[in-house]
Amino acid sequence: MNTTIGKVLSVSGDGSRRNALVEVSADVVCPRCAAGKGCGAGLFGKRETMRQIAVRVPERASIHEGDSVKLVMQSRDLLVASAIVYGWPLAGGVLGALIAWWLGGSDAQAAVAALAGIGTGGWLARRRIQDTACLQRFTPRIVI
Numbered sequence: 001m002n003t004t005i006g007k008v009l010s011v012s013g014d015g016s017r018r019n020a021l022v023e024v025s026a027d028v029v030c031p032r033c034a035a036g037k038g039c040g041a042g043l044f045g046k047r048e049t050m051r052q053i054a055v056r057v058p059e060r061a062s063i064h065e066g067d068s069v070k071l072v073m074q075s076r077d078l079l080v081a082s083a084i085v086y087g088w089p090l091a092g093g094v095l096g097a098l099i100a101w102w103l104g105g106s107d108a109q110a111a112v113a114a115l116a117g118i119g120t121g122g123w124l125a126r127r128r129i130q131d132t133a134c135l136q137r138f139t140p141r142i143v144i
Contacts, residue, residue, distance in 0.1 A: 001072055004140075008067045011057065018057040020142065022069060023050050053140065061144050071140040081138040084125050092121025 006022035013019050055071060057063050096117025100110035128134055 001074055002078060002140075003070060003072045003143075006053075006069055006071055008063055008065055008069055009052065010065055011063060013057075016059050018063075020055050020057050020063055020069070021052055022055050022071065022142075023052050024071065025050060055140055055142055056136075058142060058144060061142060063142070070143045072143050073138075073140040077138055081129070084128055088125040088128075089118045089121035092117035092119075092124070096120075 004024050006024040009021045009023050011018060011020045053071075055069075063069060093114045094117070096113035096115070097110045099117075100113035105113065129138070
């Protein structure tokens with residue numbers, strides 16, 4: 001289970017539909033990356049030190065602006081979200097190239113088919129991640 005501590009910036013809504021905007025640290029967690037000897041996976045990422053995320057507030061929680069809260073997310077959910085975001089476009093690209101090869105297309109046609117597959121996989125992944133049930137599953141939760 002992945003956990004982090006965040007600071008509540010604001011609380012909106014009422015009753016069972018309250019949401020909180022929480023600011024969390026986006027510091028490098030990997031010790032190799034912190035030492036400048038990492039694999040380069042975060043090379044193209046933003047260098048922000050703080051990020052804001054919207055989190056649903058549990059019904060029984062008495063949370064106010066300025067409070068520190070503990071956020072949790074299941075490791076399995078993080079893995080599944082990563083597989084959707086990165087895996088579906090990759091699978092689309094490979095499938096596109098394979099279809100072009102199977103149909104006897106040239107290298108240029110296979111490249112175009114791979115790009116079309118990546119685009120299609122990315123579009124499908126984006127639609128899946130933006131689904132309401134999916135968003136609720138892959139959003140960290142506040143633990144009281």
